Structure formats: structure tokens, C-alpha cells
Amino acid sequence: MITAEYLNNFFLGYLPYVALTVLATGLIYRTIRRNNTIQASSSQFISNDKSLRWGSTLFHYAILLVLLGHILGLLTPE
Structure with missing residues (x-):
């Protein structure tokens, strides 16, 4: 049961925030450093x-x- 709780916390608790952080970081990087590549x-x-x-x-x-x-x-x- 502990493994199921760990997987539940990881996939539904931590992973969405990691994905949103990577998305925001990538958008900020492309907007500031490589603005001409967004087309x-x-x-x-x-x-x-x-x-x-x-x-x-x-x-x-x-x-x-x-x-x-x-x-x-x-x-x-x-």
C-alpha cells in the first residue's frame, strides 16, 4: 500500500508542478533569448x-x- 501511495503522490502531486515549471522556464527562455524562433x-x-x-x-x-x-x-x- 505504501508503494501505491508513493506513486499516487508522485504522479498526481509532484509531477504536474515539475511539468508546469519546465513549461514556464522554456517559455521564458525562448521569449527572452530566442525570440525569433517562435513563429x-x-x-x-x-x-x-x-x-x-x-x-x-x-x-x-x-x-x-x-x-x-x-x-x-x-x-x-x-
């Missing part, structure tokens, strides 16, 4: 092909619907 060069690739434009649009709508579903699931009482 959306893939938009030129998508704009030349209509089927890719449709796929990209539908993908982003699906991601937003999944996010909305998770938020509604968290707000729903037991």
Missing part, C-alpha cells in the same frame, strides 16, 4: 492545400469540444 511557419504549408485546411479546422474544433467536455465533467456534481 508559425506551418501556416504556409496549410494554406496551399484545401484538404489540409479542412482537416486542421476540424481538428481544432474537436480539441475545443474535448476541452469543453472535460470542463463540464469537472463542474458536474457527483
Whole structure:
């Protein structure tokens, strides 16, 4: 049982904070030191092909619907 508690604390307690710290550190580093590397060069690739434009649009709508579903699931009482 102690191993299960340790894994639970690690994955649900410590790991999210480690991941957020790495994310924030990387964003700050790229913004300050390598500002010219942050760009959306893939938009030129998508704009030349209509089927890719449709796929990209539908993908982003699906991601937003999944996010909305998770938020509604968290707000729903037991």
C-alpha cells in the first residue's frame, strides 16, 4: 500500500508542478533569448492545400469540444 501511495503522490502531486515549471522556464527562455524562433511557419504549408485546411479546422474544433467536455465533467456534481 505504501508503494501505491508513493506513486499516487508522485504522479498526481509532484509531477504536474515539475511539468508546469519546465513549461514556464522554456517559455521564458525562448521569449527572452530566442525570440525569433517562435513563429508559425506551418501556416504556409496549410494554406496551399484545401484538404489540409479542412482537416486542421476540424481538428481544432474537436480539441475545443474535448476541452469543453472535460470542463463540464469537472463542474458536474457527483
